[in-house]
Structure formats: structure tokens, C-alpha cells
Amino acid sequence: MNIVEKILARASGKSQVAPDDVVFAKVDKVMVHDVSGPGVLKVFDKLKNKGVDVSKLWDPTKVWVAEDHFVPSAEKMSAENIVKLSNFTKNYGIEKHFKYGMGQYGICHTLSHEEAMVMPGDVYVGGDSHTNTTGALGAFACGLGHTDIxxxxxxxxxxxxxxxxxxxKLNGKLPDHVMAKDLILKIIGDIGTDGGNYRTMQFGGTGIDDMSVESRLTLCNMTTEAGAKNGIVEADQKVVDYLSSRGATNAQVFKGDDDAQYANVYEYEASEMEPLVAKPFSPENVAVVREAPSVELDKSYIGSCTGAKYEDLEAAAKILKGKTVKIRTEILPASISIYKRAMENGLLTIFLDAGVTVGPPTCGACCGAHMGVLAKNEICISTTNRNFPGRMGHVESETYLSSPMVAAASAVTGKITDPRDLQ
Amino acid sequence: MKGNVIKYERDNIDTDVIIPGQYLKVHDYAELATHAMEGLDPDFHSKVKEGDFILSGKNFGCGSSREHAPIALSHSGVKAVLALSFARIFYRNSVDGAFLLPIEIEEDAYHGISQGDEIDIDISKNEIKNLTKNQTYKMKPFSEIIGKIIEAGGLFNYKP
Incomplete structure (x- = not known):
């Protein structure tokens, strides 16, 4: 069995499972945030009206809660949802609630790895489509809706x-200035936004072995944009060390069997990869940066679960050091822990000296909710994950998706720019 | 199940146009319905009627896991979405929450059914009758688990 089959077999108490089998899997961890939490409570209300007992959760120690989509609250309804979330964790005895304004908090998918919430081999479900991100730790990580959660x-x-x-399969090491984001855009461009629908996208090969855990997180994060049920990388010693450095000392190497079966194998040569963008209005609308349209950008956005991990900020800082941005540029570290490291290591100074505004962790503008949404006809280059019509603001705004290096280089020139071409 | 069709002849209708991100904070189902399809068709709310169906191309509902999407459509009166294919979370949310029926169709139904046609969906026969044009098409049967959850009236009523 491959790693996903092994996880689902274990979780459903079977010795063997195969594709298309339907299983009821025991869940190891579940996450809700300030959008899915109130949505789940609405389902609880409906159940209560039908006489279902919703007074107790199956296991509050396996549940954790993030505040990310609508923090800091821009208006009353968002503020009320945060109150609902606080009441939820209090009433049900959930201790792991990462609150805005109280130490560590951030985007749920970022906390999943920064706080070592999920272990290799786990079944992890979250009330958010980018739950796939955490598959980079060797878990079966899958996004679900309110009813399922x-x-x-x-x-x-x-x-x-x-x-x-x-x-x-990625053969070889990615060249300088080419990031995991470029590889996943390349893959989505090849297979399309439904190319992974209902499927697992597993990443491996020497190029993945060589990659940092954070880069692997970027790959798994955007399997969602190919429609995949989950993305996964087998958990190697790097993952174990990563989790152990964050306090989880019980993580173990976890891989598929030697005779694991795959439906399809796609091979990529790392040396052939270059910086890419996904043009409006689809993540599959991929172009090489050097051949991208010469549009005047209004904004560069470096944020979200996809593109504001520590390594993403470090990559942006390399480009922005000693430069000045030509367009409105916002950098929002994806968690407080990342924010703090960026401060301690001088990244924030580099950003501020370049003229960037540094904001608090939030999903805000990525999903067009608040904190820097786009006006009509504005064009943005962004390290986020989706560029559907209206995704980041007005339905007639445009978003180009890119790596942090491309977004930073483009911030300096005001046009879509390959970081290798920046003087 | 009879109703009239609202047709969007395109692929990849995503959750950001079905219910834009700014409304994710809204959990009142009736209010969500007033913003259904706002990113693609701002007139949708004024034209949709109770019992209507949506017809579309490939990968309907791609993008986010927001259950707001099937909720907004269902509380607008939409009883089923007919599409060449569905994104997995939208499909699953529609069925597990018993909001609407996601009906997978073939090219003949996609091209044969026009905006405003009255159709009759018979899931026991996996058949769609176009009453306006007097044509019949096959729908793809539900998988066993999906069929059982639909029959039970949602995941919470389903006994494994």
C-alpha cells in the first residue's frame, strides 16, 4: 500500500484498502476557524432542533481552533463570530485555541506545522480547503465542509x-530563484484545476528529498487548486526533526510500502524549472515570468498559508534588501512565530526600509474579505493560491499568482519580473 | 423532480463566484441566498425560482470548502445542479448536508438542455427528461455511499 492507503487502512481498522473502497476513518485531529467554526455551530443548532445531543464533543483534546479569516475584525459580524468561537471552545472544553491578540496565533494551516499540531500518519481534517497543506508532514490531511466537520x-x-x-517525481535540486511555488504552478498548469479531483497528489524524488519542509508545505497547499482530496509527502527524518524542534518529540518516519502502487507517475526535471506566474483568472493559466504580459501592477502581496512562511519571507527579503518598492506592497507573516523570527533576523527592517507595509497574520485580502482588497481594474501580483474573478476584491480586479521571489522582484519594478533579471 | 433550468455554459464555476469571500462571515442562510452567484450573475437572486436547477460544465464548485456555496444555492430555491463534473468538496457538502442534488451529466444533456427548459429528473432511473424539447438523457448513477446518504436525507441520518 502507498502512504495514504496505509493511513486510511490503519484509521479504519482494516489490514488492506484499495482505491474506491469506502471507509469510515477515525480522525486524529480536527481544526475549525472563524469561518467554519460558526458554520459548524449552525449545524449543531439544526441538530439540536431535531433532538440530537450536541452537548459533548467526541474528544475535545483532538480539536484545535484558529482565528484567521476575519481578524482583526473589520466590522461587527466578524467580531461576533470571534465571540461565538470563544464561547464554543469554552463550552466544549477545547484548550487549543490560538487567539488573535494573545501570543501565538495565525493562519490555521501555518499553525498546523508551526505548532506541530499534526503528526506523520495522522488522519487530519479541517474546515478549510487548504487543509491539504499539512500533508507535507506525512499525514492524510483533507478539507471538509461544516456538516462533515x-x-x-x-x-x-x-x-x-x-x-x-x-x-x-522531482529529479534534482531546484535552481536558484526557483521555488516550490513555481513547481506546483507548473504541475497545475499541466494537469488543470480538475486534474487532481478526488485524487491524492503525492510528491517524491530526489528534488523533494532535498526540499525543506516549508517548501513541501507549499506544494501540498496548492494541491487544492488542482482539486485534489489531499497532497502528501512521505515523512522522512527532516519532518521528524522539524516537528521535534517544535516540541513534538514523538514523531516518526512514516512511508508507504516498497511495492506501493500509483495510478500515474509524472516526472519533472528540476534543472528545467523557471519562475512562473498563473495569470487571471485561474491557477492553471500558467506562463513563464519572462514571457508574461507587460502589465502595470498596482500591488504586490506577500501573505497567506501559501506564501508567507518564514522561508517565503526570507526569499522576499533577499530580493528586497537595499531596494525600494515601486508599487503598494504588503507583507503579512502567516503566524506570530514567523513574525517574531522575521523581526529577530532583521527581515522586517529590510521590508520597512524598502517601503513595504508589514501587517498582522490574517487570511484577509487573500480571500477578498478585508485588510487590503483590490479596487475595480486593479492588478495584483500575489503569493496566494487563487485568482478566480473577485477572489482578492472587486470582480474586475486581476491577480497574478507567483512565488515570493517573483512578487518581491515585481514590487521593485512595478511589472511582472523574473528575480534573475533584477539589477 | 421537475423544474426549470438556469444554464451557465462554462467550466470551472468556482466557489468565489458562487458566494464571494466577503460573505464567509455570514451564517444566516436566507441572507447568504441573496448573494448566490453574485460573482458571475448579479441578477441571479431576482430571477431564480423555487425548484429551479442550474446546468453547467466541468468542475462545478471548484475552490474553497465553504459550505456557504451549496447553502446559498439551496436557500435560493435550487434543488439540483447538473454538471459535466463536480469539484469534490462542493459535491460532498451538497450531499452530506442534504442541500441539493449534484447530478453528473453527459455531453448530450449539457448541449441538449437550453436556458429555461423544463426538465424532469428521475434518480431512480438515472434519467433526465427534457419536457420542453421531448428528449431524454442518461445521468451518471450515484456511487453506492452517495446514493445511501441521499436516500437517508444527509450524513447525520445515514447509518453506516
């Missing part, structure tokens, strides 16, 4: 159809 919270398990797995 409510079901998990009450029953501790959920049904899955065992997915077919496609294996994406």
Missing part, C-alpha cells in the same frame, strides 16, 4: 472513498 466533532470519524494516488 460537525459529524467528526460528534463521532470522531468520517467516511472517505480511498483515493487513487498520482505520484509527482
Amino acid at each position: 460537525a459529524y467528526v466533532l460528534l463521532n470522531g470519524q468520517i467516511w472517505f472513498k480511498v483515493p487513487e494516488t498520482d505520484y509527482f
Whole structure:
């Protein structure tokens, strides 16, 4: 069995599973945030009206909560949702609640790895589509809606159809100025936004072995944009060390069997990769940066679960050091822990000296909610994950998706720029 | 199940146009319905009627896991979405929450059914009748688990 089949077999108490089997899997960790939490409570209300007992969760120690989409609250409804979330964790005895304004908090997917919330081999579900991110730790990490999360919270398990797995093999080390973001854009450009629908996208090969855990997180994060049920990288010693440095000393190397089967194998040569963008209005609308349209940008945005991890900020700082931005540029570290490291290591000074505004962790502008949304006809280059119409603001605004290096280089020139071409 | 069709002849209708991100903070189902399809068709709310169906191309509902998407459509009166294919979370949310039926169709139905046609969906026969044009098309059958959850009226009523 491959790693996903092994995880789902273990979680459903079976010795063997195969693609298309339907299993009820026991869940190891579940996450809700300030959008899915109130959504789940609404489901609880409906159940209560039908006489279902919703007074207790199956296991509050396995539940954790993030505040990320609408913090800091821009208006009353968002503020009220945060109050609902606080009441939820208080009433149900959930201790792991990362609150805005109280030490460590940030984007849920970022906390999943920064706080070592998920272990290799876990079944981890979250009320957010980019839950796929955390598959980089060797877990089966899958996004679900409110009803399914409510079901998990009450029953501790959920049904899955065992997915077919496609294996994406990267041979060799990515060249300088080419990031994991470029590789995942390349893959989505090749297979399309439904190329991974219902499937697992697994990453491996010498190029993945060589990659940092954070880069692997970027790959798994955007498997969502190919429609995948989950993304995964087998957990090697790097993952174990990464988790151990964050206080989780019980993580273990976890891999598929030697005779693991894959539906398709796609091979990529790292040396052939170059900086890419996804043009409006789809993550599959991919172009080489050097051949991208020469548009006048209004804004560069370096933020989100996809593009504001420590390594992303470090890459942006390399480009921005000693430069001045020509367009409105915002950098929002994805968690307080990352923010603090960026401060301690001088990255924030580099950003501020370049004229960048540094903001607090939030999903805000990535999903067009608040904190820097786009006006009509504005054009943005962004390290985020989606560029559908209206995604980051007005339905007639445009977003180009890129790596942090490309977003930083473009901030300096005001046009879509390959970091290798920056003087 | 009879109803009239609102047709969007395009692929990849994503959750950001079905219910834009700024409304994710809204959890009142009736209010969500007033913003359904706002990113693509601002007139949707004024034209949709109770019992209507949406017809579209490939990968309907791609993007976010927001259950707001099937909720907004369902509380607008939409009873089923017919599409060449569905993104997995939208499909799953529609069925597990018992909001609407996601019906997978073939090219003949996609091209044969026009805006405003009255159709009759018979899931027991996996058949769609176009009452306006007097044509019949096959729908793809539900998988066993999906069929059972639909029959039960959602995941919470389903006994494994």
C-alpha cells in the first residue's frame, strides 16, 4: 500500500484498502476557524432542533481552533463570530485555541506545522480547503465542509472513498530563484484545476528529498487548486526533526510500502524549472515570468498559508534588501512565530526600509474579505493560491499568482519580473 | 423532480463566484441566498425560482470548502445542479448536508438542455427528461455511499 492507503487502512481498522473502497476513518485531529467554526455551530443548532445531543464533543483534546479569516475584525459580524468561537471552545472544553491578540496565533494551516499540531500518519481534517497543506508532514490531511466537520466533532470519524494516488517525481535540486511555488504552478498548469479531483497528489524524488519542509508545505497547499482530496509527502527524518524542534518529540518516519502502487507517475526535471506566474483568472493559466504580459501592477502581496512562511519571507527579503518598492506592497507573516523570527533576523527592517507595509497574520485580502482588497481594474501580483474573478476584491480586479521571489522582484519594478533579471 | 433550468455554459464555476469571500462571515442562510452567484450573475437572486436547477460544465464548485456555496444555492430555491463534473468538496457538502442534488451529466444533456427548459429528473432511473424539447438523457448513477446518504436525507441520518 502507498502512504495514504496505509493511513486510511490503519484509521479504519482494516489490514488492506484499495482505491474506491469506502471507509469510515477515525480522525486524529480536527481544526475549525472563524469561518467554519460558526458554520459548524449552525449545524449543531439544526441538530439540536431535531433532538440530537450536541452537548459533548467526541474528544475535545483532538480539536484545535484558529482565528484567521476575519481578524482583526473589520466590522461587527466578524467580531461576533470571534465571540461565538470563544464561547464554543469554552463550552466544549477545547484548550487549543490560538487567539488573535494573545501570543501565538495565525493562519490555521501555518499553525498546523508551526505548532506541530499534526503528526506523520495522522488522519487530519479541517474546515478549510487548504487543509491539504499539512500533508507535507506525512499525514492524510483533507478539507471538509461544516456538516462533515460537525459529524467528526460528534463521532470522531468520517467516511472517505480511498483515493487513487498520482505520484509527482522531482529529479534534482531546484535552481536558484526557483521555488516550490513555481513547481506546483507548473504541475497545475499541466494537469488543470480538475486534474487532481478526488485524487491524492503525492510528491517524491530526489528534488523533494532535498526540499525543506516549508517548501513541501507549499506544494501540498496548492494541491487544492488542482482539486485534489489531499497532497502528501512521505515523512522522512527532516519532518521528524522539524516537528521535534517544535516540541513534538514523538514523531516518526512514516512511508508507504516498497511495492506501493500509483495510478500515474509524472516526472519533472528540476534543472528545467523557471519562475512562473498563473495569470487571471485561474491557477492553471500558467506562463513563464519572462514571457508574461507587460502589465502595470498596482500591488504586490506577500501573505497567506501559501506564501508567507518564514522561508517565503526570507526569499522576499533577499530580493528586497537595499531596494525600494515601486508599487503598494504588503507583507503579512502567516503566524506570530514567523513574525517574531522575521523581526529577530532583521527581515522586517529590510521590508520597512524598502517601503513595504508589514501587517498582522490574517487570511484577509487573500480571500477578498478585508485588510487590503483590490479596487475595480486593479492588478495584483500575489503569493496566494487563487485568482478566480473577485477572489482578492472587486470582480474586475486581476491577480497574478507567483512565488515570493517573483512578487518581491515585481514590487521593485512595478511589472511582472523574473528575480534573475533584477539589477 | 421537475423544474426549470438556469444554464451557465462554462467550466470551472468556482466557489468565489458562487458566494464571494466577503460573505464567509455570514451564517444566516436566507441572507447568504441573496448573494448566490453574485460573482458571475448579479441578477441571479431576482430571477431564480423555487425548484429551479442550474446546468453547467466541468468542475462545478471548484475552490474553497465553504459550505456557504451549496447553502446559498439551496436557500435560493435550487434543488439540483447538473454538471459535466463536480469539484469534490462542493459535491460532498451538497450531499452530506442534504442541500441539493449534484447530478453528473453527459455531453448530450449539457448541449441538449437550453436556458429555461423544463426538465424532469428521475434518480431512480438515472434519467433526465427534457419536457420542453421531448428528449431524454442518461445521468451518471450515484456511487453506492452517495446514493445511501441521499436516500437517508444527509450524513447525520445515514447509518453506516
